[in-house]
Amino acid sequence: MQSFTEENYLKTIYNLANRQQGEVSTNALAEVTATKAASVTDMLRKLSDKQLIHYKKYQGVRLTEEGERLALQIIRRHRLWEVFLVEKLGFSWDKVHDIAEELEHIRSEELVTRLDTYLGNPQFDPHGDPIPTSAGQMPETGYRKLSEAEVGEGVCLMAVLEHSTGFLQHLDYSDLSLGSTVVIQEISAFDKSFRVQTETGRTVFVSHEVAKNLLVN
Known part of the structure; x- marks a missing residue:
């Protein structure tokens, strides 16, 4: 063990x-x-x-093959606990990572199976990360970074690469929520920052660093 x-x-x-x-x-x-x-x-x-x-x-x-199998089990537990903390206990998405870091080490397979069923077998966690299946398969997403989008495109925000509290709070403040669509209005030639319009009609400036950590579809 x-x-x-x-x-x-x-x-x-x-x-x-x-x-x-x-x-x-x-x-x-x-x-x-x-x-x-x-x-x-x-x-x-x-x-x-x-x-x-x-x-x-x-x-x-x-x-190794065994090491990957174990890693996927841990990731599966972590991401299921994050879903539980957000959907059932009302935690905000910027607060759950550290708590899930502790809960992921509970190894009871029966508990994980019941948790998965209770949550309705979710495919993604609150940060948009895919949840490995019970068979140890990681779903493919095909997402790309917002930094790769072009002017005029409308893209849906699907996931984040950065899970820090400060980054997630910055997204909340900027009206950039997962599942919402933004339209790329302008890309600065100087610093590669983006000017986008959110679903609420708000104009938001997104730095290149932030754009590199947002995945879109």
């Missing part, structure tokens, strides 16, 4: 590998986990000994 820290590493490796489309470096893990590189290396050796990752010093890290 894996410790909570080991589970967190498996989840982090999975998420980084999918974002980077490849193997994950020790430095990237150290940055995301706010841990010294030496401590990261020690954990990677433990996970390698358990045959949950493929790891060689000074090379990238990737999950």
